[in-house]
Amino acid sequence: MFPLKEFKKSLLVALWFVALTFPLMVIQVDPIERIVNWRWNNMFFVAIGSFVLSVVGKAFFARKEQQLSKKRTAQNEEVQDTIFQRVLREPRYLWPISLACLAFAIAFPFLFSTYQTNVMTTALMYVVLGLGLNIVVGLAGLLDLGYVAFYAVGAYSYALLNHHFDLGFWTVLPVGGILAAFFGIILGFPVLRLRGDYLAIVTLGFGEIIRLVLENWNEFSMGPSGIANIDRPGLFGLDLSLNMSILYLYYLMIFFLIITIFVVNRLQDSRLGRAWVALREDEIACQAMGIDKTKTKLVAFSLGAFWAGIIGVVFAAKTTFVNPASFTFLESAIILSIVVLGGMGSIVGVICGAFILILLPEYLRALSEFRMLAFGGILVLMMVFRPEGLISNVRRVYQFKKNDRGEK
Amino acid sequence: MSEIILQVSDLTMNFGGIKALDTLDFEVCSGEIVALIGPNGAGKTTFFNCVTGIYTPSSGDVYLHKPGGEGRTRLNGMKPNHVAEKGMARTFQNIRLFPKMTVLENVMIGRHCRSKSFILGAIFRDKKTRAEERSIVDYSYALLEKVGLASQVNELAANLSYGAQRRLEIARALATEPFLLLLDEPAAGMNPQETAKLVKLIRRICDEGHAVLLIEHDMKLVMTLSDRIVVMDYGRKIAEGTPAEVRTNPEVIKAYLGEDD
Numbered sequence: 001m002f003p004l005k006e007f008k009k010s011l012l013v014a015l016w017f018v019a020l021t022f023p024l025m026v027i028q029v030d031p032i033e034r035i036v037n038w039r040w041n042n043m044f045f046v047a048i049g050s051f052v053l054s055v056v057g058k059a060f061f062a063r064k065e066q067q068l069s070k071k072r073t074a075q076n077e078e079v080q081d082t083i084f085q086r087v088l089r090e091p092r093y094l095w096p097i098s099l100a101c102l103a104f105a106i107a108f109p110f111l112f113s114t115y116q117t118n119v120m121t122t123a124l125m126y127v128v129l130g131l132g133l134n135i136v137v138g139l140a141g142l143l144d145l146g147y148v149a150f151y152a153v154g155a156y157s158y159a160l161l162n163h164h165f166d167l168g169f170w171t172v173l174p175v176g177g178i179l180a181a182f183f184g185i186i187l188g189f190p191v192l193r194l195r196g197d198y199l200a201i202v203t204l205g206f207g208e209i210i211r212l213v214l215e216n217w218n219e220f221s222m223g224p225s226g227i228a229n230i231d232r233p234g235l236f237g238l239d240l241s242l243n244m245s246i247l248y249l250y251y252l253m254i255f256f257l258i259i260t261i262f263v264v265n266r267l268q269d270s271r272l273g274r275a276w277v278a279l280r281e282d283e284i285a286c287q288a289m290g291i292d293k294t295k296t297k298l299v300a301f302s303l304g305a306f307w308a309g310i311i312g313v314v315f316a317a318k319t320t321f322v323n324p325a326s327f328t329f330l331e332s333a334i335i336l337s338i339v340v341l342g343g344m345g346s347i348v349g350v351i352c353g354a355f356i357l358i359l360l361p362e363y364l365r366a367l368s369e370f371r372m373l374a375f376g377g378i379l380v381l382m383m384v385f386r387p388e389g390l391i392s393n394v395r396r397v398y399q400f401k402k403n404d405r406g407e408k
Numbered sequence: 409m410s411e412i413i414l415q416v417s418d419l420t421m422n423f424g425g426i427k428a429l430d431t432l433d434f435e436v437c438s439g440e441i442v443a444l445i446g447p448n449g450a451g452k453t454t455f456f457n458c459v460t461g462i463y464t465p466s467s468g469d470v471y472l473h474k475p476g477g478e479g480r481t482r483l484n485g486m487k488p489n490h491v492a493e494k495g496m497a498r499t500f501q502n503i504r505l506f507p508k509m510t511v512l513e514n515v516m517i518g519r520h521c522r523s524k525s526f527i528l529g530a531i532f533r534d535k536k537t538r539a540e541e542r543s544i545v546d547y548s549y550a551l552l553e554k555v556g557l558a559s560q561v562n563e564l565a566a567n568l569s570y571g572a573q574r575r576l577e578i579a580r581a582l583a584t585e586p587f588l589l590l591l592d593e594p595a596a597g598m599n600p601q602e603t604a605k606l607v608k609l610i611r612r613i614c615d616e617g618h619a620v621l622l623i624e625h626d627m628k629l630v631m632t633l634s635d636r637i638v639v640m641d642y643g644r645k646i647a648e649g650t651p652a653e654v655r656t657n658p659e660v661i662k663a664y665l666g667e668d669d
């Protein structure tokens with residue numbers, strides 16, 4: 001059933017891999033002893049590993065192909081939903097699951113160490129960032145590679161306002177969000193006519209411009225050395241210990257996340273959300289049906305930026321220090337990967353994506369230097385086997401009774 | 409009584425050296441079905457694009473007049489979404505649905521310009537927004553019943569058959585409440601049964617008070633449906649009249665119908 005030819009191909013792949021990884025995996029130079037360690041056993045691991053992976057991959061694709069052709073022949077057959085999608089569509093399961101997640105989230109700091117709680121807070125921040133970018137990329141289909149710029153706007157607005165005017169976290173929170181949204185509109189205007197790759201390049205440039213301005217305009221942003229001693233979020237003027245404020249920030253993030261999920265969910269299932277998706281699907285048809293392209297795109301940009309701004313403020317308050325190095329392109333790329341990996345336009349998908357992308361490298365630390373390699377490998381495998389993301393977007397189902405219109 | 413609802417005069421559209429439309433003038437009156445025919449590349453689709461704001465015409469005027477309303481609107485240079493708001497909707501020759509949205513959602517998009525709720529309404533979902541959403545759903549469902557797609561409301565648009573997709577496009581256009589409906593080759597790719605159903609549908613749409621301007625290559629359909637036919641060739645109007653007149657017009661036979669001679 002598995003042809004010999006394929007085995008030969010896999011063997012070739014394995015040989016290639018061995019050759020490619022030879023300098024990295026086999027040769028080890030010891031500069032002190034001035035000798036070269038030849039780690040031949042690594043070569044076998046690489047050979048066997050890549051051979052097995054290649055065979056498994058080929059078998060998988062062969063099966064998938066078969067299934068596809070079977071589906072094509074058997075027409076009118078219901079398209080099989082994944083378990084996830086079926087669960088998501090069923091409110092009976094959805095509620096208990098969400099409640100269980102919430103209970104776990106609330107109990108988390110008591111079950112795990114402060115360090116873990118801190119890591120979790122970061123992960124939650126990325127979930128919200130992902131959900132914000134999801135509005136722009138997943139729903140409206142505008143590939144934005146400069147999302148981190150809005151995050152920086154939020155962080156710096158808190159850092160600067162706190163530094164110069166002693167404004168508190170809660171005062172700046174809406175200011176940061178609104179400023180970022182404003183920047184979203186500023187970016188939105190020039191790129192309205194662009195799509196796809198062109199849009200991606202311009203937004204990438206925009207993100208870099210913001211970072212470079214922050215880095216070089218010393219009088220304004222204190223340059224690369226950044227701004228330190230930013231206040232942590234206040235709680236009715238109480239003096240919180242470090243541990244307590246970590247806890248406080250954690251619960252704050254849970255609260256923000258719940259609000260974000262609520263808002264994004266409602267936006268998605270509204271007149272505006274539908275217009276975004278339609279814009280993503282076909283711009284010309286969209287306009288011909290009476291949708292104002294300019295307005296709809298600008299709203300998507302500014303709403304997405306708003307969440308980044310809010311989280312930027314939280315970031316500044318959490319680390320009590322900001323400098324331009326936190327807002328590099330890599331950050332935008334990670335947030336974008338969260339959206340793409342999780343599944344464009346799907347809230348649950350983005351949440352899963354963020355947890356995987358942020359927590360995985362954290363827990364892969366055990367693999368020490370191979371951690372980033374493993375991380376990259378997992379990403380590549382994901383894109384090969386599930387290009388639509390972990391959990392693909394499910395469209396809303398409306399129920400109609402015969403001769404009686406309306407939602408059930 | 410019928411009044412002119414669409415008036416086009418001296419409409420010209422140049423693409424570089426090509427004159428896709430050349431000083432075209434004609435009008436559409438309320439309550440009639442007009443067919444626009446002509447050989448491939450005559451400029452029919454370009455005409456639709458110019459009138460609906462997708463292209464800005466090089467010169468000439470396009471006026472839209474709402475039946476019973478006062479004044480007329482000049483459409484040149486107007487954005488497509490404003491044209492739709494004014495009451496003219498269209499379908500596309502190469503079907504342009506929103507493939508990853510459901511059939512119902514596709515039609516609901518058509519309701520966009522007749523509804524208002526925005527960010528705050530979406531987030532707080534107040535009484536007014538809920539009522540609006542409900543009316544959007546009801547209106548869209550009623551349209552889907554009319555075009556015979558009520559059993560497939562939750563299907564993705566991409567999964568529909570070709571004929572069904574064409575009907576969905578009509579439903580989506582109707583959702584914008586147009587008084588003038590432009591159909592670009594609605595019967596292309598349909599089998600005879602589907603075409604027969606389509607003829608009935610267009611009749612019904614016309615009876616319900618929408619004027620229809622359609623581009624079509626299916627001569628049987630054109631001859632049975634239309635009150636008036638406009639024939640184009642090389643961007644110019646070469647003939648105009650009732651089906652009987654057009655059929656016997658020597659210009660037309662030369663340019664189009666009598667390809668065999």
Ligand SMILES: Nc1ncnc2c1ncn2[C@@H]1O[C@H](COP(=O)(O)OP(=O)(O)OP(=O)(O)O)[C@@H](O)[C@H]1O
Pocket residue numbers: 423426428446447448449450451452453454455501
């Ligand atoms: N965007 C454009 N740029 C350049 N030329 C164009 C453009 N759109 C149309 N044309 C040209 O204008 C002419 C008319 O094209 P149009 O699509 O309007 O023809 P049509 O009558 O709709 O033909 P068909 O029956 O095949 O649909 C053609 O020569 C075409 O190549």
Ligand SMILES: [Mg+2]
Pocket residue numbers: 452453454501
């Ligand atoms: Mg055409």
